[in-house]
Amino acid sequence: MSSSEVRAQSAALLAIGDEVLRGEVANSNAAFLSGHLFEAGIDLREHVVVSDDPTAIRSVLVRLRAEVDVVIATGGLGPTEDDRTVDTVADLLGVGTAADEPSLEAMKKRFATHGFELTPNNLRQVRIPTGAQALPNAAGIAPGFRISLGGAEGYFLPGVPREMEKMFIDHVAPRLASRMTEMGTPPPAVRTWHVYGMGESHIDHRLAGLLTGIEGATLHFRTSNPENHVKVVVRDRNLERGRATLEKIDLELRKRIGPGIYAVDGDKRDYEMGSAALMFGAMDVPNACYVPGLRTYGVRNAGARCVSAARAPAAPPARRPRPRRAWPGQRRASRSSGSTSAAPWP
Numbered sequence: 001m002s003s004s005e006v007r008a009q010s011a012a013l014l015a016i017g018d019e020v021l022r023g024e025v026a027n028s029n030a031a032f033l034s035g036h037l038f039e040a041g042i043d044l045r046e047h048v049v050v051s052d053d054p055t056a057i058r059s060v061l062v063r064l065r066a067e068v069d070v071v072i073a074t075g076g077l078g079p080t081e082d083d084r085t086v087d088t089v090a091d092l093l094g095v096g097t098a099a100d101e102p103s104l105e106a107m108k109k110r111f112a113t114h115g116f117e118l119t120p121n122n123l124r125q126v127r128i129p130t131g132a133q134a135l136p137n138a139a140g141i142a143p144g145f146r147i148s149l150g151g152a153e154g155y156f157l158p159g160v161p162r163e164m165e166k167m168f169i170d171h172v173a174p175r176l177a178s179r180m181t182e183m184g185t186p187p188p189a190v191r192t193w194h195v196y197g198m199g200e201s202h203i204d205h206r207l208a209g210l211l212t213g214i215e216g217a218t219l220h221f222r223t224s225n226p227e228n229h230v231k232v233v234v235r236d237r238n239l240e241r242g243r244a245t246l247e248k249i250d251l252e253l254r255k256r257i258g259p260g261i262y263a264v265d266g267d268k269r270d271y272e273m274g275s276a277a278l279m280f281g282a283m284d285v286p287n288a289c290y291v292p293g294l295r296t297y298g299v300r301n302a303g304a305r306c307v308s309a310a311r312a313p314a315a316p317p318a319r320r321p322r323p324r325r326a327w328p329g330q331r332r333a334s335r336s337s338g339s340t341s342a343a344p345w346p
Contacts, residue, residue, distance in 0.1 A: 075159030
């Protein structure tokens with residue numbers, strides 16, 4: 001491995017729950033976690049969804065702990081019989097379970113405040129495997145936990161998105177950042193160029209060989225009609241050197257793509273910049289069209305009336321405001337003048 005190359009820490013996401021597996025609940029947790037792991041410089045290798053069956057949970061944990069550095073699991077920490085994550089992890093590691101006392105006290109106080117009866121199964125959701133480090137749940141009841149899986153570091157979080165997100169930001173993200181610092185793995189240098197009026201295959205053709213000879217750099221494409229998004233990720237042990245490499249790539253990429261780039265990273269102005277470029281002839285887009293209903297330029301699609309940029313009609317005049325209609329019983333008539341007026345709102 002060269003001085004610039006970096007071995008990214010790897011991770012896998014595991015969603016536990018029959019409701020997720022059946023599609024009854026969208027796995028929004030995966031999207032949230034994936035974005036944060038990428039920003040931290042962690043190489044996410046896999047998304048896995050399993051049922052509440054302990055055998056299925058155990059099987060995938062055994063496999064993942066041998067393949068990645070970090071496993072983040074969501075779901076199965078609640079009070080019901082089908083919440084089996086804690087028991088399965090404890091069984092896998094050959095340890096028992098115990099109540100996390102701070103979480104137990106917080107639950108008792110919460111139930112007392114709202115006048116809820118504390119039933120025996122409620123105690124299930126404040127347990128963690130013996131030897132695990134509890135992760136407080138500021139948005140709910142069930143604590144998460146952190147534990148070594150014997151080959152990988154495991155984080156087990158609630159499946160409820162608002163609880164999971166709060167717990168991840170407060171407790172998991174800082175630990176992962178410390179881990180990356182200890183490993184000498186800085187976050188990657190990343191840039192996304194938003195391209196309008198050029199097909200994905202044409203962009204790929206122009207960028208052929210762009211990263212040849214550049215260690216640790218990768219090129220990625222994503223289409224979102226009528227736009228295309230080009231992303232470059234540079235991983236380097238030296239963050240400043242990685243950023244400098246990205247700047248060099250930026251210059252070459254702009255030369256190859258030309259004025260089709262209308263925004264970079266989050267500096268997107270929807271279609272306004274693309275529209276302006278069309279109006280002033282900065283972009284050669286044969287399939288451009290003006291969509292009267294949207295009062296903007298776009299690409300040819302069903303129902304759109306396409307025109308050339310040079311002959312595009314001016315924006316339609318503003319509509320005259322309609323008279324305000326009063327609610328029934330709110331309009332009074334003036335017998336003397338014959339006029340009507342709306343009564344004030346109550």
